Amino acid sequence: MSATTATPAPAKEETPLRRFLSEFAASKIALGGFIVFTGIVLLAVFAPWIAPQDPYDLGTIDIMDGRLEPGAVGASGITHLLGTDDQGRDMLSAILYGLRISLTVGAGSALIAGLVGASLGMLAAYAGGRTDSVIMRVVDLQLSFPTILAALMILAFLGKGILNVVIALVIVEWAYYARTVRGSALVERRREYIEAAQCLALPTRRILFRHLLPNCLPPLIVVGTIQVARAIALEATLSFLGLGVPITEPSLGLLIANGYEYMLSGKYWISFYPGVALLITIVSINLMGDHLRDVLNPRLKK
Template identity: 65%
Template sequence: MSRDGILVRALRGLLGSPKATIAAIVCLLLFAAAILAPVLAPQNPYDLGQIDMFDARLPPGAEGYSGMTYWLGTDAQGRDMLSAMLYGLRTSLSVGVTAGVLALLVGTALGLIAAYAGGRLDAFVMRVVDLMLGFPTILIALMILVVFGQGTWKVIIALVIVQWAYFARAVRGAALVEAGKDYVEAARCLGLSPARILAMHILPNCLPPLIIIGTIQVATAIAAEATLSFLGIGLPITEPSLGLLIANGYQVLLAGQTWISVYPGLLLLVLVFSINVVGDRLRQVLNPRLAT
Protein backbone atom coordinates (compact mmCIF):
# COMPACT_ATOMS: atom_id res chain seq x y z
CA MET A 1 0.00 0.00 0.00
CA SER A 2 1.30 3.51 -0.84
CA ARG A 3 2.01 6.15 1.76
CA ASP A 4 -1.04 8.16 0.71
CA GLY A 5 -3.19 5.05 0.94
CA ILE A 6 -2.00 4.34 4.48
CA LEU A 7 -2.72 7.90 5.61
CA VAL A 8 -6.18 7.88 4.02
CA ARG A 9 -6.94 4.53 5.65
CA ALA A 10 -5.80 5.84 9.03
CA LEU A 11 -7.90 9.00 8.68
CA ARG A 12 -10.99 7.04 7.69
CA GLY A 13 -10.41 4.69 10.59
CA LEU A 14 -10.30 7.58 13.05
CA LEU A 15 -13.47 9.12 11.62
CA GLY A 16 -15.18 5.74 11.77
CA SER A 17 -14.99 5.63 15.57
CA PRO A 18 -16.80 8.34 17.59
CA LYS A 19 -14.48 7.79 20.55
CA ALA A 20 -11.35 8.07 18.41
CA THR A 21 -12.77 11.11 16.59
CA ILE A 22 -13.38 12.92 19.89
CA ALA A 23 -9.89 11.97 21.10
CA ALA A 24 -8.34 13.24 17.86
CA ILE A 25 -10.22 16.54 18.17
CA VAL A 26 -9.04 16.91 21.77
CA CYS A 27 -5.45 16.26 20.66
CA LEU A 28 -5.71 18.87 17.91
CA LEU A 29 -7.17 21.43 20.34
CA LEU A 30 -4.43 20.81 22.88
CA PHE A 31 -1.71 21.04 20.23
CA ALA A 32 -3.24 24.31 18.98
CA ALA A 33 -3.45 25.66 22.54
CA ALA A 34 0.22 24.80 23.10
CA ILE A 35 1.32 26.51 19.89
CA LEU A 36 -0.80 29.60 20.62
CA ALA A 37 0.09 29.73 24.33
CA PRO A 38 1.72 33.20 24.12
CA VAL A 39 -1.48 34.52 22.52
CA LEU A 40 -4.07 32.66 24.60
CA ALA A 41 -2.45 32.97 28.04
CA PRO A 42 -3.74 35.92 30.10
CA GLN A 43 -0.18 36.58 31.29
CA ASN A 44 3.35 35.33 30.77
CA PRO A 45 3.73 33.30 33.99
CA TYR A 46 7.52 33.43 33.75
CA ASP A 47 7.84 37.18 33.27
CA LEU A 48 8.64 38.59 36.73
CA GLY A 49 7.19 41.92 35.70
CA GLN A 50 3.72 40.39 35.32
CA ILE A 51 3.70 38.41 38.60
CA ASP A 52 2.62 39.76 41.98
CA MET A 53 3.52 37.75 45.08
CA PHE A 54 0.49 39.21 46.85
CA ASP A 55 -1.62 37.08 44.47
CA ALA A 56 -0.01 33.82 45.62
CA ARG A 57 -2.26 30.80 46.22
CA LEU A 58 -5.51 32.48 45.33
CA PRO A 59 -8.39 30.02 44.81
CA PRO A 60 -10.08 29.61 41.40
CA GLY A 61 -12.22 32.59 40.42
CA ALA A 62 -10.52 34.98 42.85
CA GLU A 63 -9.59 38.52 41.89
CA GLY A 64 -6.00 39.57 42.52
CA TYR A 65 -4.60 42.83 43.84
CA SER A 66 -3.89 43.83 40.26
CA GLY A 67 -7.57 43.50 39.38
CA MET A 68 -7.03 40.39 37.25
CA THR A 69 -9.43 37.48 37.73
CA TYR A 70 -7.67 34.13 38.08
CA TRP A 71 -10.19 31.60 36.79
CA LEU A 72 -8.05 28.60 37.78
CA GLY A 73 -6.36 30.27 40.75
CA THR A 74 -2.67 30.98 41.27
CA ASP A 75 0.30 29.01 42.54
CA ALA A 76 2.75 29.75 45.35
CA GLN A 77 4.60 32.30 43.19
CA GLY A 78 1.45 34.21 42.25
CA ARG A 79 1.38 32.90 38.67
CA ASP A 80 -1.93 32.47 36.89
CA MET A 81 -2.56 28.73 36.73
CA LEU A 82 -4.29 28.88 33.35
CA SER A 83 -1.30 30.65 31.83
CA ALA A 84 1.18 28.32 33.54
CA MET A 85 -0.71 25.27 32.25
CA LEU A 86 -0.71 26.56 28.66
CA TYR A 87 3.03 27.19 28.77
CA GLY A 88 3.64 23.89 30.57
CA LEU A 89 1.57 22.07 27.94
CA ARG A 90 3.74 23.65 25.27
CA THR A 91 6.93 22.43 26.93
CA SER A 92 5.61 18.92 27.57
CA LEU A 93 4.46 18.49 23.97
CA SER A 94 7.72 19.86 22.60
CA VAL A 95 9.77 17.38 24.61
CA GLY A 96 7.44 14.44 23.93
CA VAL A 97 7.11 14.98 20.18
CA THR A 98 10.82 15.73 19.69
CA ALA A 99 11.85 12.62 21.64
CA GLY A 100 9.30 10.47 19.76
CA VAL A 101 10.45 11.68 16.34
CA LEU A 102 14.15 11.25 17.09
CA ALA A 103 13.57 7.78 18.57
CA LEU A 104 11.58 6.87 15.45
CA LEU A 105 14.40 7.98 13.15
CA VAL A 106 17.11 6.16 15.10
CA GLY A 107 15.10 2.98 15.63
CA THR A 108 13.86 2.85 12.04
CA ALA A 109 17.35 3.26 10.60
CA LEU A 110 18.84 0.57 12.85
CA GLY A 111 15.91 -1.81 12.29
CA LEU A 112 16.10 -1.49 8.50
CA ILE A 113 19.87 -1.93 8.40
CA ALA A 114 19.75 -4.96 10.72
CA ALA A 115 17.02 -6.65 8.68
CA TYR A 116 18.69 -6.00 5.33
CA ALA A 117 22.26 -6.82 6.40
CA GLY A 118 21.42 -9.85 8.54
CA GLY A 119 24.17 -11.98 10.06
CA ARG A 120 26.22 -10.69 12.97
CA LEU A 121 25.04 -7.10 12.62
CA ASP A 122 21.41 -8.19 12.89
CA ALA A 123 22.20 -10.39 15.89
CA PHE A 124 24.11 -7.60 17.62
CA VAL A 125 21.38 -4.99 17.10
CA MET A 126 18.67 -7.35 18.35
CA ARG A 127 20.66 -8.29 21.45
CA VAL A 128 20.98 -4.59 22.27
CA VAL A 129 17.22 -4.21 21.68
CA ASP A 130 16.50 -7.13 23.99
CA LEU A 131 18.75 -5.59 26.64
CA MET A 132 17.01 -2.20 26.38
CA LEU A 133 13.54 -3.70 26.54
CA GLY A 134 14.47 -5.86 29.51
CA PHE A 135 14.56 -2.87 31.88
CA PRO A 136 11.79 -0.42 32.81
CA THR A 137 11.88 2.68 30.62
CA ILE A 138 11.65 5.17 33.46
CA LEU A 139 14.45 3.43 35.38
CA ILE A 140 16.94 3.76 32.52
CA ALA A 141 16.01 7.40 31.92
CA LEU A 142 16.33 8.05 35.65
CA MET A 143 19.85 6.64 35.77
CA ILE A 144 20.91 8.63 32.71
CA LEU A 145 19.67 11.92 34.15
CA VAL A 146 21.19 11.21 37.56
CA VAL A 147 24.57 10.97 35.82
CA PHE A 148 24.24 13.87 33.35
CA GLY A 149 21.94 16.22 35.27
CA GLN A 150 18.92 18.33 34.31
CA GLY A 151 18.28 19.94 30.96
CA THR A 152 15.74 19.87 28.18
CA TRP A 153 17.97 18.18 25.62
CA LYS A 154 19.33 15.80 28.25
CA VAL A 155 15.76 14.65 28.94
CA ILE A 156 15.09 14.29 25.21
CA ILE A 157 18.28 12.27 24.67
CA ALA A 158 17.46 10.05 27.66
CA LEU A 159 13.98 9.37 26.25
CA VAL A 160 15.41 8.62 22.80
CA ILE A 161 17.84 6.12 24.33
CA VAL A 162 15.03 4.23 26.07
CA GLN A 163 12.53 4.39 23.18
CA TRP A 164 14.44 3.65 19.97
CA ALA A 165 14.40 -0.09 20.67
CA TYR A 166 10.60 -0.28 20.28
CA PHE A 167 10.83 1.14 16.76
CA ALA A 168 13.86 -0.97 15.83
CA ARG A 169 12.17 -4.24 16.80
CA ALA A 170 8.93 -3.43 14.96
CA VAL A 171 10.66 -2.19 11.81
CA ARG A 172 13.09 -5.09 11.75
CA GLY A 173 10.22 -7.59 11.90
CA ALA A 174 8.29 -5.87 9.10
CA ALA A 175 11.42 -5.39 7.00
CA LEU A 176 12.38 -9.08 7.25
CA VAL A 177 9.01 -9.99 5.73
CA GLU A 178 9.44 -7.50 2.89
CA ALA A 179 13.13 -8.25 2.21
CA GLY A 180 12.34 -11.75 0.94
CA LYS A 181 9.67 -10.69 -1.54
CA ASP A 182 10.06 -10.69 -5.29
CA TYR A 183 10.00 -6.92 -5.79
CA VAL A 184 13.02 -6.53 -3.52
CA GLU A 185 14.89 -9.24 -5.40
CA ALA A 186 13.99 -7.47 -8.65
CA ALA A 187 15.35 -4.20 -7.29
CA ARG A 188 18.62 -5.94 -6.39
CA CYS A 189 18.86 -7.41 -9.88
CA LEU A 190 18.40 -3.93 -11.36
CA GLY A 191 21.46 -2.80 -9.46
CA LEU A 192 19.74 -0.43 -7.04
CA SER A 193 21.80 0.55 -4.03
CA PRO A 194 20.86 -0.89 -0.61
CA ALA A 195 20.03 2.61 0.65
CA ARG A 196 17.56 3.17 -2.21
CA ILE A 197 15.98 -0.26 -1.76
CA LEU A 198 15.51 0.39 1.94
CA ALA A 199 14.16 3.92 1.53
CA MET A 200 12.00 3.49 -1.60
CA HIS A 201 10.79 -0.10 -1.39
CA ILE A 202 10.99 -1.58 2.10
CA LEU A 203 10.36 1.48 4.32
CA PRO A 204 6.93 2.39 2.83
CA ASN A 205 5.65 -1.07 3.74
CA CYS A 206 6.86 -0.60 7.32
CA LEU A 207 4.84 2.58 7.88
CA PRO A 208 1.77 1.03 9.58
CA PRO A 209 3.66 -0.25 12.65
CA LEU A 210 5.71 2.96 12.74
CA ILE A 211 2.56 5.12 12.85
CA ILE A 212 1.07 2.99 15.61
CA ILE A 213 4.18 2.82 17.79
CA GLY A 214 5.06 6.46 17.12
CA THR A 215 1.68 7.66 18.39
CA ILE A 216 1.86 5.59 21.55
CA GLN A 217 5.50 6.44 22.25
CA VAL A 218 4.79 10.18 22.08
CA ALA A 219 2.26 9.71 24.89
CA THR A 220 4.79 7.57 26.76
CA ALA A 221 7.48 10.24 26.37
CA ILE A 222 5.14 12.96 27.69
CA ALA A 223 4.23 10.85 30.73
CA ALA A 224 7.88 9.87 31.34
CA GLU A 225 9.05 13.50 31.14
CA ALA A 226 6.33 14.54 33.59
CA THR A 227 7.43 11.81 35.99
CA LEU A 228 11.09 12.79 35.76
CA SER A 229 10.28 16.48 36.24
CA PHE A 230 8.02 15.68 39.17
CA LEU A 231 10.93 13.83 40.80
CA GLY A 232 13.10 16.91 40.30
CA ILE A 233 15.61 15.46 37.81
CA GLY A 234 13.89 16.30 34.53
CA LEU A 235 13.44 19.80 33.18
CA PRO A 236 14.85 22.80 35.07
CA ILE A 237 12.46 25.26 36.69
CA THR A 238 13.27 27.81 33.99
CA GLU A 239 11.54 25.56 31.42
CA PRO A 240 8.56 24.24 33.37
CA SER A 241 6.36 21.43 32.12
CA LEU A 242 3.13 19.90 33.42
CA GLY A 243 5.16 17.59 35.64
CA LEU A 244 6.86 20.53 37.35
CA LEU A 245 3.52 22.30 37.81
CA ILE A 246 2.15 19.20 39.54
CA ALA A 247 5.26 19.05 41.75
CA ASN A 248 4.89 22.73 42.70
CA GLY A 249 1.53 22.10 44.33
CA TYR A 250 2.37 18.77 45.93
CA GLN A 251 3.67 20.35 49.14
CA VAL A 252 0.41 22.23 49.76
CA LEU A 253 -1.93 19.50 48.52
CA LEU A 254 -2.96 18.41 52.00
CA ALA A 255 -3.44 22.04 53.05
CA GLY A 256 -6.51 22.27 50.81
CA GLN A 257 -4.85 24.16 47.95
CA THR A 258 -5.54 21.32 45.57
CA TRP A 259 -5.97 23.34 42.40
CA ILE A 260 -2.22 23.93 42.06
CA SER A 261 -1.59 20.22 41.37
CA VAL A 262 -5.00 18.90 40.34
CA TYR A 263 -5.58 21.11 37.30
CA PRO A 264 -2.18 20.39 35.64
CA GLY A 265 -2.65 16.72 36.55
CA LEU A 266 -6.04 16.59 34.85
CA LEU A 267 -4.63 18.30 31.76
CA LEU A 268 -1.79 15.76 31.59
CA LEU A 269 -4.27 12.92 32.04
CA VAL A 270 -6.53 14.17 29.23
CA LEU A 271 -3.55 14.69 26.90
CA VAL A 272 -1.99 11.24 27.43
CA PHE A 273 -5.36 9.47 27.41
CA SER A 274 -6.44 11.14 24.14
CA ILE A 275 -3.19 10.27 22.36
CA ASN A 276 -3.46 6.66 23.57
CA VAL A 277 -7.04 6.39 22.32
CA VAL A 278 -5.94 7.61 18.89
CA GLY A 279 -3.02 5.19 18.90
CA ASP A 280 -5.23 2.29 19.92
CA ARG A 281 -7.66 3.05 17.09
CA LEU A 282 -4.82 3.29 14.57
CA ARG A 283 -3.59 -0.11 15.75
CA GLN A 284 -7.01 -1.62 15.05
CA VAL A 285 -7.26 0.00 11.63
CA LEU A 286 -3.71 -0.55 10.35
CA ASN A 287 -3.27 -4.04 11.80
CA PRO A 288 -5.91 -6.32 10.21
CA ARG A 289 -5.26 -9.02 12.81
CA LEU A 290 -6.78 -6.74 15.45
CA ALA A 291 -9.83 -5.78 13.38
CA THR A 292 -12.13 -8.04 15.37
Protein backbone atom coordinates in the same frame (compact mmCIF):
# COMPACT_ATOMS: atom_id res chain seq x y z
CA MET B 1 -37.79 2.89 -31.72
CA SER B 2 -35.70 1.13 -29.15
CA ALA B 3 -35.58 2.62 -25.68
CA THR B 4 -32.20 3.90 -24.70
CA THR B 5 -30.96 2.89 -21.28
CA ALA B 6 -28.80 5.32 -19.38
CA THR B 7 -25.43 3.87 -18.45
CA PRO B 8 -24.61 4.36 -14.78
CA ALA B 9 -21.65 6.57 -13.97
CA PRO B 10 -18.57 4.61 -12.98
CA ALA B 11 -18.03 4.38 -9.25
CA LYS B 12 -15.35 6.65 -7.94
CA GLU B 13 -12.33 4.62 -7.00
CA GLU B 14 -11.55 4.76 -3.30
CA THR B 15 -7.92 5.57 -2.62
CA PRO B 16 -6.08 4.06 0.37
CA LEU B 17 -5.93 7.49 2.03
CA ARG B 18 -9.67 8.03 1.57
CA ARG B 19 -10.38 4.54 2.92
CA PHE B 20 -8.14 5.18 5.93
CA LEU B 21 -9.80 8.51 6.73
CA SER B 22 -13.30 7.02 6.41
CA GLU B 23 -12.43 4.11 8.71
CA PHE B 24 -10.79 6.43 11.22
CA ALA B 25 -13.74 8.83 11.20
CA ALA B 26 -16.14 5.91 11.70
CA SER B 27 -14.90 5.49 15.27
CA LYS B 28 -16.46 8.14 17.49
CA ILE B 29 -13.93 7.44 20.24
CA ALA B 30 -10.92 7.88 17.95
CA LEU B 31 -12.46 10.96 16.32
CA GLY B 32 -13.18 12.43 19.74
CA GLY B 33 -9.60 11.79 20.83
CA PHE B 34 -8.33 13.45 17.66
CA ILE B 35 -10.51 16.53 18.20
CA VAL B 36 -9.45 16.84 21.84
CA PHE B 37 -5.76 16.42 21.00
CA THR B 38 -6.02 18.95 18.15
CA GLY B 39 -7.58 21.42 20.58
CA ILE B 40 -4.76 20.83 23.07
CA VAL B 41 -2.14 21.43 20.38
CA LEU B 42 -3.86 24.65 19.30
CA LEU B 43 -4.02 25.87 22.90
CA ALA B 44 -0.31 25.18 23.31
CA VAL B 45 0.65 26.86 20.03
CA PHE B 46 -1.38 30.01 20.71
CA ALA B 47 -0.57 30.13 24.44
CA PRO B 48 1.20 33.55 24.22
CA TRP B 49 -2.02 35.08 22.86
CA ILE B 50 -4.52 33.11 24.97
CA ALA B 51 -2.86 32.97 28.39
CA PRO B 52 -3.87 35.79 30.77
CA GLN B 53 -0.28 36.05 32.01
CA ASP B 54 3.23 35.15 30.91
CA PRO B 55 4.38 32.79 33.69
CA TYR B 56 8.03 33.29 32.65
CA ASP B 57 7.93 37.10 32.95
CA LEU B 58 8.97 37.91 36.51
CA GLY B 59 7.72 41.46 36.04
CA THR B 60 4.10 40.30 35.83
CA ILE B 61 4.26 37.91 38.80
CA ASP B 62 3.48 39.09 42.32
CA ILE B 63 4.54 36.77 45.13
CA MET B 64 1.69 38.19 47.23
CA ASP B 65 -0.73 36.48 44.83
CA GLY B 66 0.64 33.06 45.80
CA ARG B 67 -1.87 30.23 46.32
CA LEU B 68 -4.98 32.19 45.43
CA GLU B 69 -8.12 30.10 45.07
CA PRO B 70 -9.74 29.54 41.64
CA GLY B 71 -11.72 32.58 40.56
CA ALA B 72 -9.84 35.01 42.82
CA VAL B 73 -8.69 38.41 41.54
CA GLY B 74 -4.99 39.14 41.97
CA ALA B 75 -3.26 42.41 42.83
CA SER B 76 -2.68 43.09 39.12
CA GLY B 77 -6.41 42.84 38.40
CA ILE B 78 -6.21 39.46 36.64
CA THR B 79 -8.96 36.98 37.42
CA HIS B 80 -7.24 33.67 38.04
CA LEU B 81 -9.82 31.15 36.84
CA LEU B 82 -7.76 28.17 38.05
CA GLY B 83 -6.06 29.95 40.93
CA THR B 84 -2.33 30.58 41.35
CA ASP B 85 0.62 28.49 42.47
CA ASP B 86 2.96 29.14 45.38
CA GLN B 87 4.94 31.69 43.33
CA GLY B 88 1.89 33.71 42.30
CA ARG B 89 1.73 32.45 38.72
CA ASP B 90 -1.66 32.10 37.07
CA MET B 91 -2.37 28.36 36.85
CA LEU B 92 -4.23 28.56 33.54
CA SER B 93 -1.28 30.38 31.96
CA ALA B 94 1.23 27.98 33.49
CA ILE B 95 -0.71 24.97 32.16
CA LEU B 96 -0.90 26.40 28.63
CA TYR B 97 2.84 27.11 28.59
CA GLY B 98 3.54 23.78 30.27
CA LEU B 99 1.66 22.00 27.50
CA ARG B 100 4.05 23.51 24.98
CA ILE B 101 7.06 22.01 26.75
CA SER B 102 5.43 18.62 27.34
CA LEU B 103 4.27 18.29 23.73
CA THR B 104 7.61 19.49 22.36
CA VAL B 105 9.58 17.04 24.47
CA GLY B 106 7.18 14.16 23.75
CA ALA B 107 6.88 14.68 20.00
CA GLY B 108 10.56 15.59 19.52
CA SER B 109 11.91 12.60 21.41
CA ALA B 110 9.46 10.21 19.71
CA LEU B 111 10.43 11.51 16.26
CA ILE B 112 14.17 11.23 16.82
CA ALA B 113 13.86 7.85 18.52
CA GLY B 114 11.68 6.67 15.63
CA LEU B 115 14.28 7.69 13.06
CA VAL B 116 17.11 5.99 14.96
CA GLY B 117 15.14 2.88 15.85
CA ALA B 118 13.58 2.42 12.40
CA SER B 119 16.95 2.78 10.69
CA LEU B 120 18.62 0.23 12.95
CA GLY B 121 15.64 -2.15 12.74
CA MET B 122 15.64 -2.11 8.94
CA LEU B 123 19.41 -2.52 8.84
CA ALA B 124 19.23 -5.52 11.17
CA ALA B 125 16.52 -7.21 9.09
CA TYR B 126 18.14 -6.44 5.74
CA ALA B 127 21.74 -7.26 6.63
CA GLY B 128 21.05 -10.26 8.86
CA GLY B 129 23.86 -12.34 10.28
CA ARG B 130 26.19 -10.75 12.77
CA THR B 131 24.80 -7.25 12.22
CA ASP B 132 21.31 -8.43 13.10
CA SER B 133 22.58 -10.35 16.11
CA VAL B 134 24.54 -7.41 17.54
CA ILE B 135 21.73 -4.88 17.08
CA MET B 136 19.07 -7.15 18.55
CA ARG B 137 21.21 -8.07 21.55
CA VAL B 138 21.56 -4.36 22.29
CA VAL B 139 17.78 -4.00 21.88
CA ASP B 140 17.15 -6.90 24.26
CA LEU B 141 19.51 -5.38 26.81
CA GLN B 142 17.82 -2.00 26.47
CA LEU B 143 14.30 -3.42 26.86
CA SER B 144 15.27 -5.53 29.87
CA PHE B 145 16.34 -2.45 31.82
CA PRO B 146 13.63 -0.40 33.63
CA THR B 147 12.86 2.63 31.47
CA ILE B 148 12.41 5.19 34.24
CA LEU B 149 15.55 4.02 36.03
CA ALA B 150 17.62 4.28 32.84
CA ALA B 151 16.28 7.78 32.19
CA LEU B 152 17.07 8.83 35.77
CA MET B 153 20.64 7.59 35.46
CA ILE B 154 21.15 9.41 32.16
CA LEU B 155 19.76 12.69 33.50
CA ALA B 156 21.81 12.35 36.68
CA PHE B 157 24.84 12.39 34.39
CA LEU B 158 23.64 15.00 31.86
CA GLY B 159 21.81 17.32 34.27
CA LYS B 160 18.53 19.19 33.89
CA GLY B 161 17.37 20.81 30.66
CA ILE B 162 14.88 20.27 27.85
CA LEU B 163 17.57 19.06 25.45
CA ASN B 164 18.95 16.63 28.03
CA VAL B 165 15.47 15.24 28.67
CA VAL B 166 14.98 14.68 24.93
CA ILE B 167 18.35 12.89 24.71
CA ALA B 168 17.48 10.66 27.67
CA LEU B 169 14.07 9.77 26.22
CA VAL B 170 15.58 8.98 22.81
CA ILE B 171 18.09 6.62 24.43
CA VAL B 172 15.40 4.72 26.35
CA GLU B 173 12.81 4.68 23.53
CA TRP B 174 14.63 3.79 20.29
CA ALA B 175 14.64 0.05 21.04
CA TYR B 176 10.83 -0.17 20.79
CA TYR B 177 10.92 1.18 17.25
CA ALA B 178 13.85 -1.03 16.29
CA ARG B 179 12.13 -4.26 17.36
CA THR B 180 8.80 -3.32 15.72
CA VAL B 181 10.34 -2.27 12.41
CA ARG B 182 12.64 -5.30 12.31
CA GLY B 183 9.65 -7.64 12.63
CA SER B 184 7.91 -5.96 9.67
CA ALA B 185 11.11 -5.66 7.65
CA LEU B 186 11.85 -9.38 7.99
CA VAL B 187 8.57 -10.12 6.21
CA GLU B 188 9.12 -7.49 3.51
CA ARG B 189 12.76 -8.56 3.08
CA ARG B 190 11.64 -11.71 1.24
CA ARG B 191 9.27 -9.94 -1.15
CA GLU B 192 9.87 -9.91 -4.89
CA TYR B 193 10.33 -6.15 -5.13
CA ILE B 194 13.30 -6.29 -2.73
CA GLU B 195 14.89 -9.08 -4.75
CA ALA B 196 14.31 -7.08 -7.92
CA ALA B 197 15.97 -4.02 -6.39
CA GLN B 198 18.95 -6.16 -5.39
CA CYS B 199 19.22 -7.59 -8.91
CA LEU B 200 19.34 -4.03 -10.24
CA ALA B 201 22.27 -3.38 -7.88
CA LEU B 202 20.55 -0.43 -6.23
CA PRO B 203 22.38 1.16 -3.27
CA THR B 204 21.52 -0.30 0.12
CA ARG B 205 20.42 3.08 1.44
CA ARG B 206 17.95 3.46 -1.44
CA ILE B 207 16.55 -0.03 -0.91
CA LEU B 208 16.08 0.62 2.81
CA PHE B 209 14.48 4.06 2.66
CA ARG B 210 12.78 4.06 -0.77
CA HIS B 211 11.44 0.51 -0.88
CA LEU B 212 11.56 -1.13 2.55
CA LEU B 213 10.60 1.76 4.85
CA PRO B 214 7.28 2.73 3.15
CA ASN B 215 6.00 -0.83 3.65
CA CYS B 216 6.98 -0.75 7.34
CA LEU B 217 5.18 2.52 8.06
CA PRO B 218 1.83 1.17 9.39
CA PRO B 219 3.26 -0.44 12.55
CA LEU B 220 5.76 2.39 12.87
CA ILE B 221 2.96 4.98 12.91
CA VAL B 222 1.09 3.06 15.60
CA VAL B 223 4.16 2.67 17.81
CA GLY B 224 5.09 6.32 17.26
CA THR B 225 1.66 7.52 18.36
CA ILE B 226 1.74 5.44 21.54
CA GLN B 227 5.34 6.47 22.25
CA VAL B 228 4.44 10.17 22.11
CA ALA B 229 2.03 9.64 25.01
CA ARG B 230 4.61 7.49 26.77
CA ALA B 231 7.30 10.15 26.35
CA ILE B 232 5.01 12.86 27.74
CA ALA B 233 4.27 10.68 30.78
CA LEU B 234 7.99 9.90 31.27
CA GLU B 235 8.92 13.57 31.04
CA ALA B 236 6.25 14.43 33.59
CA THR B 237 7.58 11.71 35.92
CA LEU B 238 11.17 12.90 35.55
CA SER B 239 10.17 16.52 36.16
CA PHE B 240 8.08 15.48 39.17
CA LEU B 241 11.17 13.76 40.61
CA GLY B 242 13.23 16.93 40.05
CA LEU B 243 15.45 15.68 37.20
CA GLY B 244 13.49 16.97 34.21
CA VAL B 245 13.08 20.48 32.88
CA PRO B 246 14.38 23.41 34.97
CA ILE B 247 12.04 25.30 37.27
CA THR B 248 12.25 28.39 35.06
CA GLU B 249 10.51 26.46 32.23
CA PRO B 250 7.91 24.35 34.04
CA SER B 251 6.20 21.47 32.27
CA LEU B 252 3.05 19.77 33.49
CA GLY B 253 5.05 17.34 35.62
CA LEU B 254 6.90 20.14 37.36
CA LEU B 255 3.66 22.02 37.96
CA ILE B 256 2.24 18.93 39.65
CA ALA B 257 5.35 18.61 41.78
CA ASN B 258 5.16 22.28 42.85
CA GLY B 259 1.75 21.78 44.41
CA TYR B 260 2.28 18.34 45.90
CA GLU B 261 3.29 19.64 49.34
CA TYR B 262 0.18 21.85 49.50
CA MET B 263 -2.35 19.06 48.80
CA LEU B 264 -2.92 18.26 52.48
CA SER B 265 -3.47 21.93 53.34
CA GLY B 266 -6.39 22.21 50.90
CA LYS B 267 -4.55 23.92 48.02
CA TYR B 268 -5.54 21.13 45.66
CA TRP B 269 -5.72 23.22 42.48
CA ILE B 270 -1.95 23.69 42.20
CA SER B 271 -1.48 19.99 41.35
CA PHE B 272 -5.00 18.98 40.36
CA TYR B 273 -5.49 21.07 37.21
CA PRO B 274 -2.06 20.30 35.67
CA GLY B 275 -2.74 16.63 36.43
CA VAL B 276 -6.09 16.81 34.62
CA ALA B 277 -4.43 18.46 31.62
CA LEU B 278 -1.75 15.76 31.55
CA LEU B 279 -4.36 13.00 31.84
CA ILE B 280 -6.52 14.38 29.02
CA THR B 281 -3.50 14.77 26.75
CA ILE B 282 -2.25 11.22 27.27
CA VAL B 283 -5.71 9.64 27.01
CA SER B 284 -6.53 11.47 23.77
CA ILE B 285 -3.27 10.28 22.17
CA ASN B 286 -3.82 6.71 23.34
CA LEU B 287 -7.35 6.67 21.93
CA MET B 288 -6.02 7.67 18.52
CA GLY B 289 -3.18 5.16 18.73
CA ASP B 290 -5.45 2.24 19.65
CA HIS B 291 -7.75 2.91 16.70
CA LEU B 292 -4.83 3.44 14.34
CA ARG B 293 -3.63 -0.02 15.29
CA ASP B 294 -7.02 -1.50 14.37
CA VAL B 295 -7.25 0.39 11.08
CA LEU B 296 -3.70 -0.27 9.89
CA ASN B 297 -3.71 -3.94 10.89
CA PRO B 298 -6.58 -5.78 9.15
CA ARG B 299 -6.18 -8.82 11.43
CA LEU B 300 -7.29 -6.71 14.41
CA LYS B 301 -10.52 -5.54 12.79
CA LYS B 302 -13.73 -6.93 14.20
